[in-house]
Amino acid sequence: MWTWQNKNWPNFEFDSSAFSVEIEHFKLKSARLMGTVDALPASYQTDATVSLMLSEAIKTSAIEGEMLDRESVRSSIMQLIAKDSTAPTHKDTKAVGAAALMVDVRNEWNSPLSDELLGRWQSMVITHQPLSLITRGMYRNSPEPMQIVGGHYGKRRVYYEAPPAEHIYEEMAVMLTWYNSTSLPGPIQAAVAHAWFEIIHPFDDGNGRVGRAIADHALSQSLNQSTLACLATAIEHNRKEYYSQLQKISCGNLNLNEWIEFFISEINSAQDIAKTEVDFVLGKARFWERHKTDLNKRQIKMINRVFAEGTKGFEGGISTKKYETICHCSRATAYRDLSALLKTGAIEQLPGGGRNSRYQLAPFSTGRALRP
Template sequence: RYISAMRNAKWVWQRSDWPNFQYEEVVFTEICSEFTAVASRLAGRIEALSELPRQEITVDLMVSEAIKTMEIEGERLDRESVVNSIAALMGFLPGKGLAWDKKAEGVARLMTDVRQHWNQPLTHNLLFAWQQAVVPESYLYNINRGAYRDDEMQIVSGGVGHYKVHYEAPPPDRVEVEMDHFIDWYNATQGRLPGPVRAGVAHLWFEVIHPFDDGNGRVGRAIADQALSQDLG
């Protein structure tokens, strides 16, 4: 019966064992040790700097991450706009101001919030705020901002009439319950799982649910960033 249920499940969230993630701990032992060692060396080098260079390096690292997370979505941002926004939001480098580009400002707000409040528990409202930050208001598309989706969600490719469905997320009436389970697990496992493992499971679990109309990729990567930050303290 168990094997039959596995074979009949088209998507992972339809499996009878969803969402009981399993992994081989020994496979991650070396990876997690290396992550902690490299992160500690980097932190030590940054802490040894004086205040201004430390601020500049912090902004530069955050800007690189912000630009990369948007490039994955096919969006290219002006680096100077992101620098100005992050520096202003972090209270660094006087004279900098928020970018005119709402996408640059939005991803800057997301990166800054994750860094400044890395130890806060994950909540529905926090996720709503992150999604709203990275999905600017649009008069062309009807997108739920600051709320979970109320429609079906498919990942497709190809033209009209010839598209291929690569993935179908849980129906909208299951999203809030699925997110309740995810958030409860995420907050309960802080300090109980190695950071890279917790970040990986959290990212995959969130993307499987795909709870938002838009912004799932950016918010999912922010969750992974927060998980790693919590692991490192």
């Protein structure tokens, strides 16, 4: 029996008081994160916001197995949120849609949820495909069962079957009425709303990404401003357990205590991930304060390329060969530039050496105040 077939559906059961400690952690982490961002100069606040949204746009798609080009998503976000007319326009519609979702969720945090808003979010992440039978911007209407299946030919397994399409608007009306009137703490509201939405599975495609957007919306409303937490990034790190927990709530009873415990843990991890991203932006700003006047155009180009990789850094480090390729210069020039960067303390050598020496950016300076 699927959860929505339970005679008491959708009267979920959970003990709100059991999560009081986790809720307090959420409030404290949120306040610290927002305080860190608010202390940044305005230009770096924008940089931090873009970095957080970039991570989320890429990871919420990655959870569904869709890999997006980082630079395409970043430039799309810049155009939307920073009004950066110099950012290149990309033809990658999936990247543009993922960016648009992040920006719209951020802009609409104080709006009530509605069928129209959810439809708009879904149409952003599901790009138009000629001859596709997938409905965009509206709930599914096919008389065929909506099933999540796995396995291979001859051993097909139905992991989940959602409520029939004929009941979707009625089911969503009940959920949205609850969502827009509940007074539950934000993390609990986010957990319950995400679970409820995924069980209904109202769209032909894009339910996971829209469901996580709903969770962000709930957190934002509880904070009275758009959340900075990297929820999708946290979930992508723990994707196997996330899907396992979704499976449990889809074909179990109506008790959500285990799910809520898991989801709030992911929310609090998301705050820590966001703090790391913000610290990276701050460190980058301090790095440029210290070194930019010492660098030539090639060195700046190389360092910008490293920074573009975000907190994960440049895979394999910086080598002379990579420097030649990225900066379009001779080996001798690359060697001189890297030697100069090493001398000024902008980079440091990784373990090993000789002809295959590799480098990384030196640890960010934390002893200098960032000028407003």
